[in-house]
Amino acid sequence: MHAQRAVPRRRAELAFRHLAAGARRLLGGVLVIAGACAAVFLIMNWLPGDPARQRLSLYTTPAAVAAERSRLGLDRPVLGRLGDWFWHALNGNLGYSWTSGQSVAHTLGQSIGNSAWLVGATLVIAVPILSAVAIACGLRPGGIVDRAVLAVAALTSAFPPFAIGVLLLLVFSAKLGVLPAISSPDPTRPMLDQLDILVLPVVVLSLTLVALLVQVIRAQVITVSRSAYVEAARLRGIGGPALLRRHILPAVAPVLAQLAAITVIVLATETVIVEVVFAYPGIGSLLQSAVAEQDLPVVQGVALVLATLVVVALGLSGALTTMLTPHHGERPR
Amino acid sequence: MIRGSSSRSRANSRSRSSDRGRGRRGGARTGSRSRTGSRTALIAGAVLTAIPIAVALLGPLLAPHNPDATLGRPLAGPGSVGLLGTDQLGRDVLSRVLYGGRTTLGIALVAALGAELMGVAGGIAVAASGRLARALTGYLSRVLLAIPGILLLSVLVAGFGHSSLVMMVGAALALTPPLVPLIATRTQTLIAEPFVESAVLSGSTLPRLARRELLPNLAPIIAADFVVRLLTSVFLICAAGFIGLGPAPPTPEWGLMIADAEATMQQQPWPIIAPALLLACLAAGLMLLSHAFIAYRTGASGSTASRPGSSVQDPRRAGGQLSEEALEQAATDPLRPEQVLR
Numbered sequence: 001m002h003a004q005r006a007v008p009r010r011r012a013e014l015a016f017r018h019l020a021a022g023a024r025r026l027l028g029g030v031l032v033i034a035g036a037c038a039a040v041f042l043i044m045n046w047l048p049g050d051p052a053r054q055r056l057s058l059y060t061t062p063a064a065v066a067a068e069r070s071r072l073g074l075d076r077p078v079l080g081r082l083g084d085w086f087w088h089a090l091n092g093n094l095g096y097s098w099t100s101g102q103s104v105a106h107t108l109g110q111s112i113g114n115s116a117w118l119v120g121a122t123l124v125i126a127v128p129i130l131s132a133v134a135i136a137c138g139l140r141p142g143g144i145v146d147r148a149v150l151a152v153a154a155l156t157s158a159f160p161p162f163a164i165g166v167l168l169l170l171v172f173s174a175k176l177g178v179l180p181a182i183s184s185p186d187p188t189r190p191m192l193d194q195l196d197i198l199v200l201p202v203v204v205l206s207l208t209l210v211a212l213l214v215q216v217i218r219a220q221v222i223t224v225s226r227s228a229y230v231e232a233a234r235l236r237g238i239g240g241p242a243l244l245r246r247h248i249l250p251a252v253a254p255v256l257a258q259l260a261a262i263t264v265i266v267l268a269t270e271t272v273i274v275e276v277v278f279a280y281p282g283i284g285s286l287l288q289s290a291v292a293e294q295d296l297p298v299v300q301g302v303a304l305v306l307a308t309l310v311v312v313a314l315g316l317s318g319a320l321t322t323m324l325t326p327h328h329g330e331r332p333r
Numbered sequence: 334m335i336r337g338s339s340s341r342s343r344a345n346s347r348s349r350s351s352d353r354g355r356g357r358r359g360g361a362r363t364g365s366r367s368r369t370g371s372r373t374a375l376i377a378g379a380v381l382t383a384i385p386i387a388v389a390l391l392g393p394l395l396a397p398h399n400p401d402a403t404l405g406r407p408l409a410g411p412g413s414v415g416l417l418g419t420d421q422l423g424r425d426v427l428s429r430v431l432y433g434g435r436t437t438l439g440i441a442l443v444a445a446l447g448a449e450l451m452g453v454a455g456g457i458a459v460a461a462s463g464r465l466a467r468a469l470t471g472y473l474s475r476v477l478l479a480i481p482g483i484l485l486l487s488v489l490v491a492g493f494g495h496s497s498l499v500m501m502v503g504a505a506l507a508l509t510p511p512l513v514p515l516i517a518t519r520t521q522t523l524i525a526e527p528f529v530e531s532a533v534l535s536g537s538t539l540p541r542l543a544r545r546e547l548l549p550n551l552a553p554i555i556a557a558d559f560v561v562r563l564l565t566s567v568f569l570i571c572a573a574g575f576i577g578l579g580p581a582p583p584t585p586e587w588g589l590m591i592a593d594a595e596a597t598m599q600q601q602p603w604p605i606i607a608p609a610l611l612l613a614c615l616a617a618g619l620m621l622l623s624h625a626f627i628a629y630r631t632g633a634s635g636s637t638a639s640r641p642g643s644s645v646q647d648p649r650r651a652g653g654q655l656s657e658e659a660l661e662q663a664a665t666d667p668l669r670p671e672q673v674l675r
Contacts, residue, residue, distance in 0.1 A: 028475075035476040040484075044492040158616040160568045162575045162588070163609040166595055170606075174599040269481040276576045277595070287484070288576045291491045299491045307479040314478075 025318065029311045034086070036307035037300070041085060044296050045078050072098060085300070094304070095297035097290075104301040107286065112305060115275065115282035117191055118201050119267045126206030127263060130213040131256065137214065138221025139244070149214055157211035161270050165204040165277035172200065183278035201278050208270045209263060216259055217252065224251040254324045261317030268309050375625035381618030385611040389438040392431030400424065400432040400585045408600045417603040420594060430607045433585035437570055438615075440500050440579075445566040447505035448512065449559050453551065455509065456516020457543055460524060474510040482507035486573045495581045504569050508562055515558065516551065523550055557626035564619040571612060587612065 069075050088095065094104035137146040156164065173181040183197040191198075224230060225248055233247045272284030279285065283302055290298035397415060398404055403423040404414050411418045417426040459470050480488070486503040493499045523529055529546050537545070573579055574588025582589065587608035594604035 032472070032475045032479050035472070036479040039476060040480065040488050043488050154617070154620070157620070158613040159609060160571050160575075160588075160612060160616075162572055163591060163605075163612060166591055166598070166605050167609060169595070170598050170602055174602075265481065269483055272481075272483050273572050273576060276592075284576075287487055291487045292577060294491055296491060299488060303480065303484055303488060306481060306484050310479045310481065 022319070025315055029315045033304070033307050033311050036311075037086075037089075037304055038082060040303040040307075041082050041300060042078065044299065045081065089304070094301045097298050098295045099293045104297050107298060108283070108301045108305060111281065111283040111286040114185065114280065115271055115284070117198060118205060118271055118275070118280065118282060119264075121198055121202045122205040122209070122267060123263070125202065126209055127213065130206070130209060131217055134214045134217035135221050135244075135249075135252070138218040139225065141218070141222050146218075153211040153214045156207045161204060161208045162273045162277050164207055165200070165274055168200055168204060169277070183280040185281070197278075197280075201274050201280055204274050204277070205267060205270055208266060212262065212266065213259065216255065220252050220255045221248060224248050227251075250324075254321045257317050257320035257324050259317075260320070261313040264313035265310050268306055268313075371625050371628035374621045374628070378618045378621030378623075378625055381614050382622060383618075385434060385438065385615040385618075388431060388611060389434035392434050396425075396428040396431040398425040398428040400429045401583050408597055410601070411603060417607060418601055420590075420601060420604050421597045426601070426604050426607065429585040429590060429604070430587075430611070433587045433590055433608065434611065436497070436580060436584055436586040437574065437588065438567065440497050441504070441563065441566040441570045443501045444504035444508065444570065445559065445563040447501065448508035448562055448566070449555065451505065451509045452512025453516050453548075453555060455513040457520050457539075457547060459513060459517040460520035461539060470513065474513055477506065477510045480507075482569050483572060483576070483578075486569070486578050487576075490578045495579070497580050500570060500573060500579060504566050504573075507569065508566055512558065512562070515554070519551060519554055520547060523547055553626070553629070557623055560619050560623040560626060564616055564623075567612070567615060 066075075073081065085095065092105065094108065096103055097107060100107075133145075133149055137143075137149050140146060159167070169181055172179045179200055180197055183201055185191060185194050185197055230243070230247050233243055238247070271282060272287055274280070275282040275284035276288050283305060286298065287302045289295075290302065401424065404425055405419055405423055406413075407419060407421050407423040409419040409423075413419075415425040415427045417430070420426050420429065455470065459467055477485075482504065485507045486500065489499050489503040523546070524533075529542070532542055532546050570579070571588035571591075574586045575592045577589070577592065579586050579589050582593075590604050590608055594601065598605055
């Protein structure tokens with residue numbers, strides 16, 4: 001459909017335009033990530049307090065503080081250190097943890113792997129189910145299923161996600177004893193052997209998505225199925241699965257693409273908190289302990305990961321939305 | 334629009350119908366049923382919101398004990414010491430819940446007010462300024478968006494240490510970016526209105542213009558937005574308290590209380606259940622209030638999608654996207670998904 005509408009324009013010119021738009025998007029994304037990293041670095045390092053002083057005990061000598069400052073490289077100007085950080089980051093070196101001395105990139109790698117299990121499982125299991133439920137609700141608004149699902153959505157959005165997590169732990173772990181209270185995987189065994197620890201975190205993450213996915217997709221399905229062209233298709237005798245597949249879903253698809261980005265951002269934010277609830281050793285727990293220990297290089301590394309995730313998710317979904325929107329840019333404004 | 338021809342309703346009808354040609358004919362269909370529905374939502378929302386707010390305001394006066402004092406055996410069941418028993422350090426749970434609301438809701442309220450102020454001022458400034466400033470604000474808000482709220486608070490605490498002030502500033506900064514484009518778009522629609530134009534031509538300065546012409550017309554949007562922003566703020570502050578970013582430990586704070594009680598919840602679940610229920614009351618109440626405000630603003634009740642009258646006017650647009658504004662709002666405010674429906 002896209003190609004047919006674009007016939008008047010030369011193919012090469014179109015391809016060039018797409019390429020240029022893509023390059024512009026990429027450059028913009030990189031600039032935003034760099035800006036976010038610089039902002040985080042400056043907030044943490046341009047401060048009145050002295051990290052070296054705070055890291056040592058109360059009863060310490062000025063000489064010890066000075067030694068700590070030079071050990072951490074804090075005796076150099078902030079902007080110089082920021083430049084160094086960028087230069088090293090470009091070479092794949094994110095610095096070394098102030099507490100453990102381990103490479104930040106290495107520590108991050110382990111945590112990202114664990115977090116990816118949580119987020120990935122939620123994306124694979126919850127998002128298709130919720131989308132299907134939302135479409136079902138949208139096709140029969142006001143029905144029993146619709147009302148029940150909306151009630152669940154309202155209920156889940158009334159509790160903060162961490163409270164949902166703790167309350168579920170209270171019921172399923174403390175009272176019923178069917179699921180483990182602490183979700184620390186045994187690193188020596190493959191994750192597939194210990195999926196039981198993922199159940200509650202994934203359920204909580206999925207519940208945080210219910211209100212978002214159900215309400216938006218349902219609303220879009222309702223809007224589309226009341227539109228004139230769907231009515232026209234109905235009058236032509238098209239109904240059931242064909243109507244859904246050929247006429248309703250194509251119009252819902254761009255919204256799904258936009259939602260995907262929001263979903264990833266919500267999951268990235270919520271996984272930080274959900275991991276703390278279940279003591280799951282992912283990127284959220286890493287961030288929590290790094291903040292508690294004032295381990296600035298690790299916090300900086302986590303910030304880089306989260307900022308990149310947000311920017312990539314937004315960029316990809318923007319591109320996907322453009323592709324999925326019917327004859328985008330060709331219709332009269 | 335049925336309501337009088339005050340400048341407010343005029344501006345409203347204009348801004349809705351000019352919603353890039355996708356206007357919904359909501360106002361004309363205001364039936365008596367939706368009126369009652371919206372009034373019920375308003376009353377229920379007000380009552381539900383009032384409970385936790387009353388706890389926050391009056392709690393410290395009603396609390397039977399000092400929230401930090403050890404009163405007896407740790408983890409005593411309800412009824413033995415206080416109404417809800419004692420926590421893992423033998424402190425009265427009820428008193429801690431009653432004191433904790435002031436910390437949590439107080440910080441959240443200040444943060445939400447700050448965000449609203451910055452957002453409205455920023456939005457008006459963006460609408461009134463040139464291309465360069467607009468591009469710069471766009472870049473800044475994308476950078477802030479790439480630092481999710483909980484990360485921003487973590488970074489601030491890592492840098493400046495634990496304090497209520499850090500929480501307020503951090504939450505306000507995290508909540509501002511989505512508001513700026515919202516206010517900027519509305520302001521641009523307003524600036525094109527004849528009454529604003531005439532004020533500009535008669536020599537009004539920007540502050541005067543903002544006070545006399547823009548703010549009165551933006552007020553309903555600001556009110557509806559503030560309700561949602563407050564809810565986002567409360568959830569953010571609680572989550573931050575839960576992962577240990579809030580005020581230092583002896584201070585009673587709902588998020589921190591839930592975190593502290595997690596290890597001993599089998600023996601004493603009340604430090605978890607009581608704050609969670611109060612938070613849920615507040616959330617449900619604020620959501621109902623925001624629905625009621627939106628219903629008042631659009632002259633219809635409930636979510637637009639569930640109303641039979643909200644058909645799409647232009648079939649070519651049906652395959653298009655969700656209202657860009659709503660999505661931008663949702664994208665920039667990942668914590669509170671229900672905003673997508675706005």
